[in-house]
Amino acid sequence: MKAAVAHEFKQDLKIEDVEIPSIGVNDVLVNIKASGVCHTDIHACHGDWPVKPKMPLIPGHEGVGEITEVGMNVGHLKKGDRVGIPFLYTACGYCDYCLEGKETLCPDCRYTGYHEDGGYADYCRADARYVVKIPDDIDYIEAAPLFCAGVTSYKALKVSKTKPGDWVSVVGVGGLGHLAVQYAVAMGLNVIAVDTGADKKDLSLQLGASHFIDFKSGPPERQIKSLLGTGVHAAVCTAVSKAGFESAYASVRRGGTLVLVGLPPEDMPVPIFDTVINGITLVGSIVGTRRDLEECLNFAAAGKIKTNIEVRKLEEINTIFDELEKGQVTGRIVMDLS
Numbered sequence: 001m002k003a004a005v006a007h008e009f010k011q012d013l014k015i016e017d018v019e020i021p022s023i024g025v026n027d028v029l030v031n032i033k034a035s036g037v038c039h040t041d042i043h044a045c046h047g048d049w050p051v052k053p054k055m056p057l058i059p060g061h062e063g064v065g066e067i068t069e070v071g072m073n074v075g076h077l078k079k080g081d082r083v084g085i086p087f088l089y090t091a092c093g094y095c096d097y098c099l100e101g102k103e104t105l106c107p108d109c110r111y112t113g114y115h116e117d118g119g120y121a122d123y124c125r126a127d128a129r130y131v132v133k134i135p136d137d138i139d140y141i142e143a144a145p146l147f148c149a150g151v152t153s154y155k156a157l158k159v160s161k162t163k164p165g166d167w168v169s170v171v172g173v174g175g176l177g178h179l180a181v182q183y184a185v186a187m188g189l190n191v192i193a194v195d196t197g198a199d200k201k202d203l204s205l206q207l208g209a210s211h212f213i214d215f216k217s218g219p220p221e222r223q224i225k226s227l228l229g230t231g232v233h234a235a236v237c238t239a240v241s242k243a244g245f246e247s248a249y250a251s252v253r254r255g256g257t258l259v260l261v262g263l264p265p266e267d268m269p270v271p272i273f274d275t276v277i278n279g280i281t282l283v284g285s286i287v288g289t290r291r292d293l294e295e296c297l298n299f300a301a302a303g304k305i306k307t308n309i310e311v312r313k314l315e316e317i318n319t320i321f322d323e324l325e326k327g328q329v330t331g332r333i334v335m336d337l338s
Contacts, residue, residue, distance in 0.1 A: 003121035004317045006057045009047035012318045013059070013120075021117065021125040028077055028128045029069035030085060035119035035314075036062030036144035037333040039175075040087070042321050043263075044114050053114040061087040061112040062147045062334075063119015064140050074128040082140075083131040084147040087287045089116045090127040103289050120314060122337060132293045135301035145175070145307045145332040146297055148287065153180035153236075154296035155288035156259045157187060160234035161281075164188025167232045169224060170209075171248045172239035173200045175332045176261060178308055180236050181207045183296070186304040192232060194220045194247070199330070203308070215243075221250035231256055240264040249280070257281040309334050 001020045004013040023029050041059040043049055064084040067077055077083070091098050091106035098106050112118045117125070134143045153176050162168055166189055170180045173195040184191045185208035192211045193204035201212040211227060213220045225231055231253030237245055240262040249271070252258050258280065270282065288296070299305045308331025312320055316335075323329050 001122035002314065003058045004314055006045040006059060007055065009045065009055070013045065013321075015315055015317075018058075018121070020123045023069055023071050023125050025071040025073040026128055027071045027125050028067045028074060028083070028131060030063065030065045030083060030124050030126055030131070031068045032063045032119050032122060032124055033065040033140040033336075033338045034144045035060045035064070035335045035337060036148065037317070037320050037324070037335065038062060038148050039324055040148070041113060042324060045321070048265075054116075057113070058117035058119075058121050058124075059113040060118035060120040060124075061085070061114070062144045062149075063112070063124050064134060064144045064147065065124075065337075068123070071128060077128055077131070082134040082136075083126075084134055084143055084293075085112050085119060085124055085126045085131055086147045086151065086293055087111050087113070088130055088289075090130055093129070101289060101291065104286050120317065120335070130290065132290055132297070135297055137301040138297065140338065141309060141311060141334050141336065142300065142307065143297070144334045145179075145309065146300055146305075147293065149176050149332055150179055150300070150305065150307070151288035151293045151296045152176060152261060152285070153238075154183045154299070155292045156180060156236045156261050156285040157183055157189070158292065159283050159285050160236065160257050160259050162187075162189055162234045162257075166190065166234070167192065167228060169194055169220075169232045169235045169248065169251055171195075171220075171235060171237045171244050172262065173204050174238065174330065176238040177236075178203060178207060178331060179305065180238065181209050182305045183299065185209075186299050192224055192227070203330075215247065219250075220247045224251045230254075233257070234259060236261060238262045242266060242268050252280055254278045255280075257283060259283045259285050261285055307332055311336050
């Protein structure tokens with residue numbers, strides 16, 4: 001089968017012919033039809049994080065396609081089922097976190113396209129317990145980015161503890177943020193989008209944001225408080241800059257919540273005194289569970305979510321990585337492997 005393979009950190013991926021993976025009794029084999037590209041894939045291929053991925057590695061954790069082989073212990077899936085393989089490849093299933101429905105916090109979890117080979121290939125092996133079926137109303141290209149960007153954005157809003165009618169700011173209207181705006185609107189929230197540029201403004205307002213704040217026109221937190229008379233009930237920070245984090249924190253009202261999604265390269269101090277006095281909640285949110293993923297897919301199946309997608313080919317992966325690193329991608333890139 002054809003696959004994009006990383007052999008060394010910070011080196012170009014190579015398009016190679018490799019063996020189709022064999023499956024175990026609890027696995028399925030998926031013929032990948034489309035695979036989304038996430039910035040996390042670059043971090044994996046560059047070895048940027050303290051926990052290193054395996055090498056050589058086939059990246060990709062937004063792979064979707066059709067099951068072609070089913071392990072002998074798998075009874076809930078069959079050949080021909082349309083499924084996606086999310087970032088959470090597997091978890092232990094019996095620790096406190098798994099039993100409480102918090103499987104993404106399992107200390108023994110493994111990640112697709114990081115610990116296990118992912119979807120930048122014609123075929124991908126997956127733990128049958130953790131793949132999620134794709135609703136019939138969503139095609140493969142549309143479904144792929146929802147398996148990371150979509151569920152990550154949706155989960156961030158869920159843990160913000162906001163309710164319909166509340167105000168939420170989305171800081172950074174990129175691949176994650178433009179989906180967060182849509183999920184927030186679909187959940188009945190009032191949205192303030194924070195980014196810069198006429199294109200981001202037009203996109204945010206088209207997606208249903210009530211207001212757009214250009215951070216180059218002045219501190220966003222001041223503009224938010226001028227609009228509302230107070231801060232937002234919650235801020236979802238997808239930005240990875242220190243300035244974005246500090247502004248998002250300062251924009252939250254007393255008793256509000258700051259949800260952290262982006263993974264910045266530097267440490268950022270938290271103002272403990274203000275956090276305590278103002279009763280601010282800080283929440284780290286990492287992807288989502290299988291239930292979160294099913295819910296976020298159902299929003300898309302109902303026509304309430306539409307990812308801004310550019311379709312490319314697997315052979316373009318190194319160019320795609322370069323464009324992502326330079327900030328030249330406004331939505332999500334999905335590679336067509338059909």
